[in-house]
Amino acid sequence: MYEEIIEKLDLQMNRMISFLSKKMRLFFQDLEKRFTNRAILLYGPRGAGKTTFLLSMARKHGFLYVSGDEILLLDVPLHDLFQEIMKNYPGIIIDEVHLLKNWSTILKVLYDSFPDKVIWTSDSSSVLLRKGISDLSRRFVLIRMPLMSFREFIHFETGKTLRKLSSPFEVSIDYAAEALKEVDLMSLFRKYRETGTRPFYVEGNFREKLMNILQKAIYYDVPHFLGTVTENHLGVMKAIVGHLLHSKIPTINVESMCREWGVGKQKFYQLLQTMEEIELVNIVRKKRVEKPFSKGEKIFLSDPAMYYAFEGEIGNFREAFVVFALKEIGKIYAVKNEEEGDYVFEGIKIEVGGKSKKKKSSDFVIRDDVDLPVRNVIPMWMLGMLW
Structure with a gap:
């Protein structure tokens, strides 16, 4: 069951990566240098380029990218699915994480259960993240992506x-x-x-x-x-x-x-x-x-x-x-x-x-x-x- 879903998620990710623009924000260069922690919550305004950055990082590191609004996630036990993903990939990237039910609990369990794996996630608002981060603050680092500069x-x-x-x-x-x-x-x-x-x-x-x-x-x-x-x-x-x-x-x-x-x-x-x-x-x-x-x-x-x-x-x-x-x-x-x-x-x-x-x-x-x-x-x- 999970193998088929994971295969479809991988296919969807690679399809999105194939359509990535060759033009990348200069900010990504500095941002990548800050992505050294294994547990990161990236936040910033909609349309700033978070998804593009995360897909490029998934491609570079061999992680599996998953969007919180992915329909494949609607009818499966997320905890079990993500556990299976973590067994087969060096890390997972979850975009728009607050769309997942009980997302903060899921992140906490993944962090504690897989100490050698990377968990990077994102959302459009630090407020939405802070609503569920009280028990994650010791584990996850918050990093902000601003809108595009004139430079x-x-x-x-x-x-x-x-x-x-x-x-x-x-x-x-x-x-x-x-x-x-x-x-x-x-x-x-x-x-x-x-x-x-x-x-x-x-x-x-x-x-x-x-x-x-x-x-x-x-x-x-x-x-x-x-x-x-x-x-x-x-x-x-x-x-x-x-x-x-x-x-x-x-x-x-x-x-x-x-x-x-x-x-x-x-x-x-x-x-x-x-x-x-x-x-x-x-x-x-x-x-x-x-x-x-x-x-x-x-x-x-x-x-x-x-x-x-x-x-x-x-x-x-x-x-x-x-x-x-x-x-x-x-x-x-x-x-x-x-x-x-x-x-x-x-x-x-x-x-x-x-x-x-x-x-x-x-x-x-x-x-x-x-x-x-x-x-x-x-x-x-x-x-x-x-x-």
Whole structure:
């Protein structure tokens, strides 16, 4: 019984491997170096390339790749099947692991029963993983895969590999000048901000695929995380996304939306917090301002490309991109005094805007209309070179 299923799973894996694109994210090179533990939970946004990476690792190491939504797994005892797989392969890779019933128990048993075998797994949300990881934290290492950087997009478009920046404030005119000689940075950045945050852009229909990801997050991830949600709650979250897309001011009026949708504030904040935890939105708060329920100072869609893809308020792309880039490498906060800048990152005050924006007393100004750094002005594209 199990031999036939395993044979079909192996065939399915090899079929998927045969269709892998030759274009791979540069991030995969660094990620592979970190895959040294025998038990790893890889997480990151949908469409970032987790499946592609895991399939390439399965091919390299001779592991069996299994997707959590594989129909062959529906009517078999998963514990027994995976035990049989572990006897015949040096390791197993389970994609979208939370789709499996009792997945955390299965991983724990496999880890303890096969100390010489590798177990790598993935999911689209660290939150979904953390819900079942309390008894796995000593065993499994969590590793994050971010969305695609501008540096990676350049590699996809031109085949050229530009050097990574070690710090967003490495204001090097030599680095920028060297990059400008290699590629048309400003033209590429304009293309990146519209379609370049996920590698599937090369297949076309970027907007439709991004919409599918958005709908899966609202209609699938949120209910999975919260349990029961009503159609009205789903409508609230869609309204939040729609408002953030088109509002010139990156925040929401909680009282107004609660009245309009007939939901209490506590439930509204719960939905908003869940949207943040599944990486639909980025909420920027002031440092040391902790409230049980808060909408923060500013709220952005977590994928800045959405502002262009869905024809939203593109003026918010600038700040959304800065938050997206800096949040990936550290903690970013809203300034307490707006006269001093827009954000604080590792004690550095930052202002974001174009040439017409009023000057503040910030340490650095990040602008999207310049190609070279001058004094304390950093071109926005340079924040896309951090990974």
